[in-house]
Amino acid sequence: MAHRIFDYNLEKLLDSLSSKASVSKFYTTKMGNHQDRLFGLFLCYNFVETQKCENCIASAIQDIKNRCENRNEAVMWEENCELRYSNESFFGTLDVTGNIFQYNSENVSDDELGQFISVVNNTLHKLSRLAAFNASYDRRHSTVSTVAGQICLKDRVSHTRLGL
Template identity: 25%
Template sequence: MSQHNFFVIAMTWLFTGTIVLVVLGQPYTAYYPYCSNTDNYTMASEYQVNLVSLMSDLPQGAINNRGFYTSMAGEAPDRVYGLTMCYVDRNWTQCQDCVRAAAAGVQQTCPFSREMEACYDACILRYSNVPFFSVADPTTAVYMFLRSSVVSDAPSMVAARQTLMSQLAAGAAAAESSPQLLGLANGSVGYTDSLGAQQVIYGLTQCTRDLNASECTRCLTETVNDLSSTFPNDTYGAVKAYSCYVVYSVGGDFLTITLPP
């Protein structure tokens, strides 16, 4: 999707700002990351040592596991839990670069925080001092729009989009039962606009692969509802939550699954 002109609107009442990391000369933006600000760890503490160890493990784990990995480092009370995942509509090079950059930059993104959640263009990264695997966090991190591009017949598009995204949410939840399916679903549906023209809307839903079907459904239900209310007549819209991702496009299928088989 790099050929398209995107801009980002974020929930600024929840987050503090974007963080741009520069890793090997390349910028990587963490869109309005969540950084905890209580009980912060200190320099050279056991928690920091464990965090560094975890971040050295996560990227290669994800690269070896088709773009998703969970791990932990250390012992209680300083154990750190971490998760990273690539968005499946980004290419494999973007995926690998993103997880490496995100892991390398966590202490720059959230200095001394015991908990962090951040969405990037091609991946997501989370860590915490408490276990969070298998529990969905449907909090919206960022919305993504195509600049100034709307449909001429919103009611027809909205009806088709709701049908498609509901089907894909169910498909992604069902896919959580099979590691080979990556917790995602994509597809398309046609509709006729008010001028009689045939249109096609494409969509994709994705959950982090630690979730079971019910937790994936819970995350996607909230995120699809958010998508519907935020994009009333846009030709493209995406919502990135911390445990799931939904995106649609009218008239152009650039939601290609690109992770390795």
């Protein structure tokens, strides 16, 4: 019986997420009560057009249904969006379990690597503080891009040129 309640709540959660993709690029929702509650979200990158966002979320929902059957939680990364659900609340929580941290030193000389890492870390620190503590800042996206899980800056710049 509990499995059927979970499946019902999951279907309703995914339907809710799908219906919001035509009007928003970021959405969170909850479905069910107490031990049967599910949490879900989607986000599309800011530069993605609304129709592409909607298509991406629809594709992610199909992929989750096909690849993650009978799972309490799942995350699906598509080219232009992310879709996630879980039976535990993850809203506002960073989970780096299973992540592999790598530094890409390509195009940065050994002499400049320390400075480059420092600039990246300081930039991310400033962006996270800006997103967390500035009420007027749009928290759904930033001017720093992520590509395949890697942080990308347009070029190596000094701390003062970043203007953050």
